[in-house]
Amino acid sequence: MRVRLGAVGTTVLASLxxxxxxxxxxxxxxxxxxxxxxxTAMLERGNKAGEWRYWGADAWSTRYSPLDQINATNFDSLQxxxxxxxxxxxxxxxxxTTPLYANGRIFTVATTHRKAFGIDPAxxxxxxxxxxxxxxxxxxxxxxFAGRGLAYWTDGAKERVVVITPGYHLVSIDAKxxxxxxxxxxxxxxxxxDGLGLPLVPLAVDDTGPNIISEGAPARRAxxxxxxxxxxxxxxxxxxxxxxxxxxxxxxxxxxxxxxxxIVGNSAIHGYYxxxxxxxxxxxxxFDVKTGKQLWRFNLIPQPGEFGAETWENGTKIDTPGMGKVxxxxxxxxxxxxxxxxxxxxxxxxxxxxGHRPGNNLFANSVVAIDVKTGQRKxxxxxxxxxxxxxxxxxxxxxxxxxxxGQRRKVLAQTTKQGFMYVLDRQTGVPIWPIEExxxxxxxxxxxxxxxxxxxxxxxxxxxxxxxQEADLIDxxxxxxxxxxxxxKKCRMGPYFxxxxxxxxxxxxxxxxxxxxxxASGGVNIDGGTAxxxxxxxxxxxxxxxxxxxEVAHDPCSEHRYSQPHDSCLIPGGAPRxxxxxxxxxxxxxxxxxxxxxxxIGGVSILKPRQLGGITAYDLNTGDKxxxxxxxxxxxxxxxxxxxxxxxxxxxxxxxxxxPEVINTKTxxxxxxxxxxxxxxxxxxxxxxxxxxxxxRGPDLSPKLFALxxxxxxxxxxxxxxxxxxxxxxxxxxxxxxxxxxxTGQGSSTGLIALALPRK
Amino acid sequence: xxxxxxxxxxxxxxxxxxxxxxxxxxxKSDRHPSTLDGVYTDAQARRGKDVYFGSCRSCHSAESHxxxxxxxxxxxxxxxxxxxxxxxxxxxxxxxxxAPEDAADVVSYILKxxxxxIGKRELYPDTDSLTRYRIDVKASSAKPxxxxxxxxxxxxxxxxxxxxxxx
Numbered sequence: 001m002r003v004r005l006g007a008v009g010t011t012v013l014a015s016l017x018x019x020x021x022x023x024x025x026x027x028x029x030x031x032x033x034x035x036x037x038x039x040t041a042m043l044e045r046g047n048k049a050g051e052w053r054y055w056g057a058d059a060w061s062t063r064y065s066p067l068d069q070i071n072a073t074n075f076d077s078l079q080x081x082x083x084x085x086x087x088x089x090x091x092x093x094x095x096x097t098t099p100l101y102a103n104g105r106i107f108t109v110a111t112t113h114r115k116a117f118g119i120d121p122a123x124x125x126x127x128x129x130x131x132x133x134x135x136x137x138x139x140x141x142x143x144x145f146a147g148r149g150l151a152y153w154t155d156g157a158k159e160r161v162v163v164i165t166p167g168y169h170l171v172s173i174d175a176k177x178x179x180x181x182x183x184x185x186x187x188x189x190x191x192x193x194d195g196l197g198l199p200l201v202p203l204a205v206d207d208t209g210p211n212i213i214s215e216g217a218p219a220r221r222a223x224x225x226x227x228x229x230x231x232x233x234x235x236x237x238x239x240x241x242x243x244x245x246x247x248x249x250x251x252x253x254x255x256x257x258x259x260x261x262x263i264v265g266n267s268a269i270h271g272y273y274x275x276x277x278x279x280x281x282x283x284x285x286x287f288d289v290k291t292g293k294q295l296w297r298f299n300l301i302p303q304p305g306e307f308g309a310e311t312w313e314n315g316t317k318i319d320t321p322g323m324g325k326v327x328x329x330x331x332x333x334x335x336x337x338x339x340x341x342x343x344x345x346x347x348x349x350x351x352x353x354x355g356h357r358p359g360n361n362l363f364a365n366s367v368v369a370i371d372v373k374t375g376q377r378k379x380x381x382x383x384x385x386x387x388x389x390x391x392x393x394x395x396x397x398x399x400x401x402x403x404x405x406g407q408r409r410k411v412l413a414q415t416t417k418q419g420f421m422y423v424l425d426r427q428t429g430v431p432i433w434p435i436e437e438x439x440x441x442x443x444x445x446x447x448x449x450x451x452x453x454x455x456x457x458x459x460x461x462x463x464x465x466x467x468x469q470e471a472d473l474i475d476x477x478x479x480x481x482x483x484x485x486x487x488x489k490k491c492r493m494g495p496y497f498x499x500x501x502x503x504x505x506x507x508x509x510x511x512x513x514x515x516x517x518x519x520a521s522g523g524v525n526i527d528g529g530t531a532x533x534x535x536x537x538x539x540x541x542x543x544x545x546x547x548x549x550x551e552v553a554h555d556p557c558s559e560h561r562y563s564q565p566h567d568s569c570l571i572p573g574g575a576p577r578x579x580x581x582x583x584x585x586x587x588x589x590x591x592x593x594x595x596x597x598x599x600x601i602g603g604v605s606i607l608k609p610r611q612l613g614g615i616t617a618y619d620l621n622t623g624d625k626x627x628x629x630x631x632x633x634x635x636x637x638x639x640x641x642x643x644x645x646x647x648x649x650x651x652x653x654x655x656x657x658x659x660p661e662v663i664n665t666k667t668x669x670x671x672x673x674x675x676x677x678x679x680x681x682x683x684x685x686x687x688x689x690x691x692x693x694x695x696x697r698g699p700d701l702s703p704k705l706f707a708l709x710x711x712x713x714x715x716x717x718x719x720x721x722x723x724x725x726x727x728x729x730x731x732x733x734x735x736x737x738x739x740x741x742x743x744t745g746q747g748s749s750t751g752l753i754a755l756a757l758p759r760k
Numbered sequence: 761x762x763x764x765x766x767x768x769x770x771x772x773x774x775x776x777x778x779x780x781x782x783x784x785x786x787x788k789s790d791r792h793p794s795t796l797d798g799v800y801t802d803a804q805a806r807r808g809k810d811v812y813f814g815s816c817r818s819c820h821s822a823e824s825h826x827x828x829x830x831x832x833x834x835x836x837x838x839x840x841x842x843x844x845x846x847x848x849x850x851x852x853x854x855x856x857x858x859a860p861e862d863a864a865d866v867v868s869y870i871l872k873x874x875x876x877x878i879g880k881r882e883l884y885p886d887t888d889s890l891t892r893y894r895i896d897v898k899a900s901s902a903k904p905x906x907x908x909x910x911x912x913x914x915x916x917x918x919x920x921x922x923x924x925x926x927x
Contacts, residue, residue, distance in 0.1 A: 094814035145818070212821045270819065272852070521853040548855075570829040571821070583832055657857055675814070676857045726814075746814025 045399075045534065046258075046336055050733035052101045055149045055254055057663070057730065060399035061333040063531035065731045068666040069738035074757055075668070075707040075717030081739060081756040082124030083722070086110035086146075087748045089117075089129065093145040094675055094726045095743040095750035096527065100161070101732035102152045105175060106741065107161045108752065112144040116163045116171075118178055121734040124754060128178025130163075130171075132189075136203050136239040137167030140211040140219040142269035143250040146750075148331060148526070148727075153257045153289050160184075160289065162262055164251040168192040168241075170264060172292065185292030192264065193241045193249065195294045196283060198318070201243045202226070204236040207572060211248065213270045217572045218244045247279035247324055253526075256341060258334040261295060261372045262287040263341045265328035272351040272390065272520070273566045275575055277559040279324030279349050281316070284341075284368070286375055296375025300326045300345055300363050307377070308362035322356025324349040326364040330526055331396040335410070335426060340378055342412060342426070343368045344393030351390040351520065352500050352552050353562040355447030360385040367397055367414050367422075369429060379429030383414070383422055385451035388443070388499060389550070390520035391418045395529040402537035402621045404432055413620060415530045415541050417522040418496075419464030419612075420457050423620060433459045433623050441492070443499035444507040445552060447561055454497050459623035463616040464523045464545040465607060466496040468515035473606050476648045483644055484606040491515050491549050491597050503551040503565050513597050516550035527674060528659020529728065537621045538710065540669050542660040544631070545613030547599045547606075556581055602642020609653035615660050615671065617713060627713035631656040632673040633706065634699040655699060661728040661742075668716065669708040672725030672742060673701075705729070705740065705755065722753060794896040795839060798879025800868035805878070808869030811862045815851045826873050831897045839883075840890035843867050847885075860885035874898070 042048055046059030049066055057063045070078065086095060090111030099108035099119075105127065106119040115131035138144065144166050151162040152175065159175035170192050172184035180188020194200060202222035211218050221243050222236035229235045242249060250267040257263070264285050281301035287294055301316050301323065302308040314322050327346045334341040345368060348354065348361045365384035370377055384391045397414040404411075412426035423432040437453040465472070473488055475481035491513035492498055498514045505512035521544070524530060528542035552562040557574035568574030569581055599605060611628035619626050635652040658676025662669060703724040707717040722744070729742035740755045793799070823829060834842055847863035849855050858866070864885035872878070875898055884890065 091813055093817050209821050209823060212817075213819055273819075519853075570832060571823050658854065676854060745810075747810030747812070749810055 046334070048102070051103070052099075052730040052732050053152045054100070054256065055098055055151075055331050056333065056396050056398075059256065059258060059334045059336055060532070060534065061331065061396035062398060062400075062534050063529075063663040063728065064533055065663070065665045067731060067733055067738050069733070070665070070731070070740065070757060071667050072707065072709070072716040076719055077758060078705070078719045078740070078755040079758050080722065081754040083754070084108075084119055084124040084126070084752040086743075086750040086752065087745065089115055091748050092746065092750045094746040095146060096727045097146050097149050097743050098728045098730050099741055099743070099752060100150065100152050101730065101734070101741075102175070103154065103159060104734065106752075107150055107152060107175065108743075109146045109150055109163060110750065111146060112166070113138065114145070114147050114163065114165050116150060116161060116173055116178070118161075118175065119752070121732070121739060121754075122737075124752070130173050130178045130180070132165065132169070132171070134165060134167030134169065134239075135237045136205055136219050137169075137193075137241055138165075139205060139208075140203075140244075140248070141166035141168070141250055142211055142213075142248050143252040143267050144210060145252070147251065148253040151255045151257050151262065153260075153262075162255055162257065162289075164192065164255055164264065166251065168249055168251055168266070170255070170262070170287065170292065172289070183291060190287065190292040190294075191240075192251075192266075192285075195285065195297065196242065197297075198242045198246065200240040202236055203239045203241050203244070204234070206234055208233045209572065211269070211573070213273045213573075218248060220244055242280065246318055247276070249280050250327075250329075252329050253331045256332040256334055257289055258336055258341055258372045259339060260289045262289050263332060263334070263343075263370075263372065265300075265332070265343060267329035268325045268327040268346070270351075271325055271347065271349055272564045273555070273558075273568060274350050274560050274563055275555075275558045275568055275573055277321045277349075277356060278319050281318070281324055282327040282345070284328060284343050284370060284375075286372060295373075298368075298370055298375050298377065300328060300343075300368070301348075302362060311360040311362040313358040314356070322349060322354075326361070329392070330394050333396040333399050333412075334372065335399055338410075338427060339372050340369045340426070341372050342397050342399070343370060344395065344397060344414065346392035347384070347387040347390060350560055350563055352388055352550060352564050353445065353448065353560060354386050354388045355445070355449070355561055358386075358449045360451060361387070365391055365393060367393060367412065367424075369426070381422065381424055381429045381431075383416055383420075383455060384418065384497075385454060386449070388448070388450065389418070389497065389516070391416065393417075394522060394525045398530050398532035398539055399426055400532050400534060400537055400539070400620055404621060411620060413530070413532065413539055415463075415524040415539075415543070417518055417520065417525060419462040419466055419518045419523040419543070419545070421460050421463070421530075421539075421541065421618065422455075422457055423460070423623065431457075433457065440497040441494045441499055443501075444509050445500060445502055445562060446507075448499065450499055456496070460618045460620075461625050462612075463541050463543045464612050465517040465547060465610070467494045467498050467517055468547060468607075469493060469495055472608060474604065474608050476645075476650070480601075480644055480648070483601055487598070487601065487606055488515070498550070500550040500552045502562075503553040513549040513551050516548045517546065518544075519546065519548045519550075522659065525659060527727070528661055531662045531664045531669070532620075533664055533710065536710070537619060538626070539618050539620055540662050540664060540710075541616045541618065542631075542662040542671060542674075543613050543616065544657060544659050545610075545654075546657065549597050602640040602644060604638045604640050604642070604645060604650065605653065609651050614654060614656075615662060615669070615708070615713070617669075617710075626711075629708060629713045629715070630654040631658065631660045632699070632701060632704070633715050633718075634701060636699060656701065661725055663729055663731065664710060665731060667710065669710050669713075670705065670729065670731070670740065671708070672703075672705050672721070672729060675724050675726040675746075705742075719755070721755070726750075792894050793892060794894040795871055795874075795876045796896050796898070797893075798877040799839070799881075799893055800871055800876075800879060800883045801881065802872075802878050804865055804868040804882045805872040806869075808862075808865035808867070808872075811858070811866050812869050815858060815862075816866065819852055822873055825870050830870070830874055834895045835897050837895050838891050839867065839893035839895055840887045842870070842895065843883075843885075843890045844887055864890075
């Protein structure tokens, strides 16, 4: 076993040099076009059968494996084959990575530094590791965590894993040795802050803290001659980057490699407690997989004169007030045959208030199909116009070939936070079933200019609660119905896309809250998402459903007129306090969500229990919903002592919140309930039934992995696992044995767990 | 976003979780016990750090719940206020999703961040027990933790005043 320790230096310059001084590459360049053609012919959707070469299993992001060694007859006998301890290499947030398996090795990333690892699939032992010290670039990176994963490429001879670091470097690593490829970029590394049309400047910091939303100071441009102070850990450490005055750039998801082009996007800092009125926009770029040369760049916020620029009425030049983000922070899908990559995009700056960016804001909240050779937009589809609900497009779309009305169609199915699945022709972007522009409620928040309509799919049916209307309310008795309606009417109601209101109730409509469903976490989000069966055309959506409220207020230490209620005045990243500043006791310390109005009476939700959230199966040949299963198969009757419900036999309601994390094999839908898992946390200490109380313990919510019948949703197996999965699992066949591997843990206790059948 | 039923469940669980056999720490004096009396253990705070890293760190830096900021928001309140706040309002993207035990562990970690003395017994994940404790802070921890970065005046009307001046 060979172990290569990552290089760590005292300064960025030194550490960069250390990281790339790796000696000779063992593998000789023997690739040829013939080899590559042969290699490509062996692949299905870019993946080799039984492997898991992409974050979503294959380039189509199906999360599908044709394997069947683990099946309904033996699922319950799965055992832990090995555990891989990521915590020994450093701390992380929650471990959100789905590893890859290719050509006999597992590849993953781990720790807040996003170190890369090769792992022996049979034993779980580390084969190699790689990491780099990014200095200030890491310290002030808004997304300091392991990330969603990495990308793999081979031409049949060379093998590479490609990592994007928190400090926004693109690194190509030899998959066999863990050493950076000297032929790629500068000794294996491309600085992704370069090539964006903005000059790089020396960077410095004034504090030792991170840069988290408005709670930390960003880096700054270094003063001439400024040096690093090793005692105070401030000053200029030799790092260069985009001038922080323009904003921050980040990364949280892997690249995707299509037809020898590495497709790279970016993430950004969170948008819900903004201080500064502008931020960097977002880009998609293509890089040559062999050399690291930047081939093209696509502006996700169109610059003046480009298609879509008119949808930003205040302009789109860098530093324009209200302009920024639209970051494609999620994962991507691609069709190698069509030569298209599909980029899901996030929203513009400020999650809940768009008064500084009037217009529909292309290409925010969209999927954009881009030609991987030229970087030209082939088509786009915007799911939310002028988003003020934090409805980023949150994961790679699923690609499928299905038969609709007798015609074979190449489709793209995009599941979203807002609870709708949008099914489009992936060659043209035209909806498979009508998506209608429907009139929506308009905002009464000063300066806000909501879109008059939003696109609403006619099918498939939504998988999460949409807004709040009278028909959604519990009505088991006239008194219950009256009480529920009375509570519901305290906040602004509507069918969907209900805009935020002023939290102090001073708006024209007088409301101090608006119902918010789905919320900012979906619906579907990156932690859950959707698996697709490329054989049958079925999709399995892992979502959540609930109810909350949304409102905005002015943060006294923010440049934004309004945002989610927050007080940035006591934190280092906040703007200066106004002269008349007084802490608002109601606002201090609160997150702003869920604080305005209860959503239950006596512990019973005012929402009727419906088959939403959990796992919803759809047949994309027809658009029909086929079956539904509560997350963890956990349902319970709400427990309440409220006399309002005396004598009422309350119906079962789902117990587990959070998105199930779903994959599918030849015969099974396999999922874990996710790190929420029912209120028990990753340690799975159980949860109460709805309504709560020690005497009302609900179903067994201990950590498990579940297997469902693909056609009916019937639970076929459930196996206990040491701790909850914290990311979507993956599966592969190695030396004749099928494994299921998933990430788990947080902080100092993170790792991978592999399950396999016992030896006969 | 959180399902309403789950939020209610978590709140109820936080308020009614069955008490362990251990009794809450008591003080010999008649004064109201406070967070300066050693109300959590180091092991609990270490667990709380892991939960914090997994569920809190992506939105919060230590500055938002230490020093002057912590004192301004929480000094004089009951420890149960902080516990219920974390158990029911956090994390932002999934409020109420922490188990009561996890919320209590996070409270311990926050107390440790504020240099509160470590005790011999763990905090109960129980609102009634935590109501007994007043949140107090050490004089040294109430210092401002950092001064705001010098920036031009906030333009609340949404104008274009740049916030970060170039050096």
